[in-house]
Amino acid sequence: MLFKNVLLGVFVCFSVLGCSDQKLDSKPSVVIWHWMTDRDVTFQELAKKYETLTGVKVNFELYAPSDAYSQKIRAAAQGMNLPDVFGILGEKRDFASFIKAGHILDLAPYMEANNSSWKNSFFPKALALNEFTPDNSYGINPGVFGVPIDIMTIQMVYNKKLFTQLGLNPNRPPKSLKEFLDIGPKIQAAGMQGLVSGWGEVWMIDCLANNYAFNIMGKDKVLATIRGEVAYTDPDWIEVFSVFKQMKDSGILAQGLVTMINKSAEQLLANEKAVFGFNGSWCVNVYKGMNPGLEYGAMLPPQASEKYPTSIWGGAGSSFMVNARSKNKEEAVKFLIWLTDQDQQAYLAQATNNLPANKNSLSKIPEVMAQFARGMDYATHPNVWGVSEFSLVIEAFDRGIQSIIIGEKTPEAVAKEVQAIKERELARKKAQ
Amino acid sequence: MKIKNTLENYIFILPAVVIFSIFYIIPFIWVFQLGLFDWDGISFTKVFVGLQNFKEIFFQDKNWWQSMWNAGYITLIALTFQNILAFMLAWACDREIKMKNFYRVIFFIPPVLSEVVVGMAWRFIINDIDGANVINRTLTQIGLPNLVHNWLSDPNTALSTVAVVHCWKGFGWGFLIFLAGLQTIPRELYEAARVDGASAWQSFKNITLPLMIPIMVLVVILTVLGTMQVFVLIVSLVGGEFAGHTSVPVLRILASMRGSSRFGYACAQGITFGLVLIIISFIQYRFSKKGQ
Numbered sequence: 001m002l003f004k005n006v007l008l009g010v011f012v013c014f015s016v017l018g019c020s021d022q023k024l025d026s027k028p029s030v031v032i033w034h035w036m037t038d039r040d041v042t043f044q045e046l047a048k049k050y051e052t053l054t055g056v057k058v059n060f061e062l063y064a065p066s067d068a069y070s071q072k073i074r075a076a077a078q079g080m081n082l083p084d085v086f087g088i089l090g091e092k093r094d095f096a097s098f099i100k101a102g103h104i105l106d107l108a109p110y111m112e113a114n115n116s117s118w119k120n121s122f123f124p125k126a127l128a129l130n131e132f133t134p135d136n137s138y139g140i141n142p143g144v145f146g147v148p149i150d151i152m153t154i155q156m157v158y159n160k161k162l163f164t165q166l167g168l169n170p171n172r173p174p175k176s177l178k179e180f181l182d183i184g185p186k187i188q189a190a191g192m193q194g195l196v197s198g199w200g201e202v203w204m205i206d207c208l209a210n211n212y213a214f215n216i217m218g219k220d221k222v223l224a225t226i227r228g229e230v231a232y233t234d235p236d237w238i239e240v241f242s243v244f245k246q247m248k249d250s251g252i253l254a255q256g257l258v259t260m261i262n263k264s265a266e267q268l269l270a271n272e273k274a275v276f277g278f279n280g281s282w283c284v285n286v287y288k289g290m291n292p293g294l295e296y297g298a299m300l301p302p303q304a305s306e307k308y309p310t311s312i313w314g315g316a317g318s319s320f321m322v323n324a325r326s327k328n329k330e331e332a333v334k335f336l337i338w339l340t341d342q343d344q345q346a347y348l349a350q351a352t353n354n355l356p357a358n359k360n361s362l363s364k365i366p367e368v369m370a371q372f373a374r375g376m377d378y379a380t381h382p383n384v385w386g387v388s389e390f391s392l393v394i395e396a397f398d399r400g401i402q403s404i405i406i407g408e409k410t411p412e413a414v415a416k417e418v419q420a421i422k423e424r425e426l427a428r429k430k431a432q
Numbered sequence: 433m434k435i436k437n438t439l440e441n442y443i444f445i446l447p448a449v450v451i452f453s454i455f456y457i458i459p460f461i462w463v464f465q466l467g468l469f470d471w472d473g474i475s476f477t478k479v480f481v482g483l484q485n486f487k488e489i490f491f492q493d494k495n496w497w498q499s500m501w502n503a504g505y506i507t508l509i510a511l512t513f514q515n516i517l518a519f520m521l522a523w524a525c526d527r528e529i530k531m532k533n534f535y536r537v538i539f540f541i542p543p544v545l546s547e548v549v550v551g552m553a554w555r556f557i558i559n560d561i562d563g564a565n566v567i568n569r570t571l572t573q574i575g576l577p578n579l580v581h582n583w584l585s586d587p588n589t590a591l592s593t594v595a596v597v598h599c600w601k602g603f604g605w606g607f608l609i610f611l612a613g614l615q616t617i618p619r620e621l622y623e624a625a626r627v628d629g630a631s632a633w634q635s636f637k638n639i640t641l642p643l644m645i646p647i648m649v650l651v652v653i654l655t656v657l658g659t660m661q662v663f664v665l666i667v668s669l670v671g672g673e674f675a676g677h678t679s680v681p682v683l684r685i686l687a688s689m690r691g692s693s694r695f696g697y698a699c700a701q702g703i704t705f706g707l708v709l710i711i712i713s714f715i716q717y718r719f720s721k722k723g724q
Contacts (some may be wrong), residue, residue, distance in 0.1 A: 070690065077474050094693055097474035193561055200671020255561050257587035259670040275562065391692035402675035406587055
């Protein structure tokens with residue numbers, strides 16, 4: 001009986017207390033989902049600092065790896081429960097799909113306020129990745145739909161110590177493709193590995209191939225190809241595919257490159273087993289963690305032609321978007337303005353070795369980071385071209401280059417296969 | 433009274449039916465429905481294309497059928513090499529041998545390891561430039577230097593290497609199920625056979641094998657279902673599809689869903705793949721029934 005009474009008493013107490021008024025928090029909190037493991041600690045520190053300054057709590061929630069994060073964001077978009085701020089990993093067409101579905105706030109009015117002071121603080125090319133211009137092919141109303149947190153360029157790196165061992169000048173990396181290929185036999189003779197990169201994950205092959213496409217035929221012809229006006233069987237494209245055959249034949253490529261994951265490639269370069277690497281500017285932080293004493297420099301991919309300038313992929317490294325349906329969107333925008341301010345950007349760059357998106361924060365960064373940052377002058381990105389290639393064509397293109405590297409197909413055969421898929425996709429698009 | 437009993441029976445199975453419907457039947461129907469649309473997985477608008485996605489899978493998508501062929505090849509290796517090994521080891525451990533409990537534990541370690549860990553570990557063991565190069569060194573030491581090459585990045589050996597690593601990881605499940613099956617065979621049958629003068633081979637052929645057929649069918653079905661869906665191991669061993677040489681259906685579905693943003697097509701691929709697995713399992717089941 002006593003037990004029953006105690007139980008009843010506890011139930012009544014919980015019921016009454018449970019119904020009592022809760023003290024409402026007057027300040028909203030901003031929830032941010034991200035995937036950047038290397039930046040999480042610094043983000044948390046900045047969030048604490050922001051809370052001290054403004055009283056607004058910012059919760060950075062880490063969901064890694066990036067594949068899992070990407071899935072989570074898509075699922076949240078389908079379920080209409082995206083956080084206040086989030087990032088999108090994928091191509092421009094994915095970004096456009098999120099905007100079309102009304103998930104992303106147009107930040108142009110905020111960017112252009114106060115004589116565009118916020119907009120002008122960024123590297124223009126970094127902002128361009130988040131921008132939709134009036135003539136975009138995605139059918140999106142013009143606007144700025146994301147805030148770059150940092151910038152990145154994808155270039156080549158070379159080991160200066162191994163350069164010296166090979167009898168090469170460590171301060172003069174190869175500038176032409178011929179110079180680059182001539183190093184292949186020396187590397188083989190010395191028993192070293194040549195170029196390493198994450199070419200098992202094919203998008204990095206696509207990246208280097210596009211660099212050479214811009215160099216060999218120029219931007220206009222590349223974009224004309226994407227629009228379907230130039231065939232992949234054009235001699236210029238065959239020359240692009242042939243660059244990879246020449247690399248394979250010269251011995252400049254590391255063994256097993258086509259099944260190499262980027263982490264392995266980074267380890268090989270950091271452990272001084274490989275002479276060249278093809279990697280993004282995020283590698284500065286990775287190499288520092290793996291081998292703080294590594295002597296290396298960044299270089300542009302050696303030119304295959306002098307007709308057109310070299311182009312590399314670059315722009316915004318990571319960007320945050322504001323949920324258009326969030327009730328805290330104003331607070332979210334205020335926080336992003338603060339996060340991309342000069343001081344916070346410099347702090348982020350120093351703590352994480354990522355290049356700052358705010359162009360005024362570049363003053364105190366190490367030389368190798370400055371080399372990567374200077375690459376922004378040559379940077380381009382598929383997301384700013386205004387047109388995008390069919391994903392099945394990109395897949396055939398990348399697979400084809402893998403086949404060339406393993407000696408399975410010729411550049412001409414790959415060009416024919418890619419063009420066949422391109423024609424099929426164009427026909428399908430026309431039929432729709 | 434009879435109606436009341438029948439209703440009671442239905443009420444008892446109702447929770448199971450509800451759970452099964454919510455988590456299996458409805459998602460299957462929903463995925464099939466999505467397979468009839470052209471949808472990027474994000475937009476609110478979906479374009480109805482009827483059976484166009486299925487038509488493309490069956491008649492145009494060579495990469496899909498190559499991936500099915502690759503998965504079939506790995507499955508064939510698993511069905512033969514992996515299951516024969518599992519059966520032999522289970523049979524050995526079922527007999528009175530020293531340290532049999534130790535072996536049971538050892539054989540069951542690979543299946544409980546994460547596929548990513550197994551993939552990375554084997555990548556390290558196999559690879560030459562970023563690994564220990566154990567296989568090539570062994571080949572050199574035993575006088576077969578002409579066989580030394582890049583096992584994972586040679587298109588002729590990549591899939592077989594993946595299959596062997598998959599077998600190493602998976603044989604413990606078969607071992608465990610076979611061992612459990614062997615232990616259900618009454619010992620008296622063996623004793624009676626011995627009294628009648630049967631040899632070890634005759635006992636195995638006339639007692640062990642016939643009584644183990646239902647267990648073998650179960651292991652075969654589980655092996656087919658598990659192996660056809662392999663993909664994590666491939667990603668950690670070779671980074672992905674390797675110009676199609678290590679492409680498998682789940683990687684193709686992922687490529688359609690994430691790489692191409694063709695969610696509807698990916699759903700159609702998922703349904704096609706599911707139906708293929710159901711048909712294979714049904715055929716195996718019918719064969720086992722006939723065998724019994």
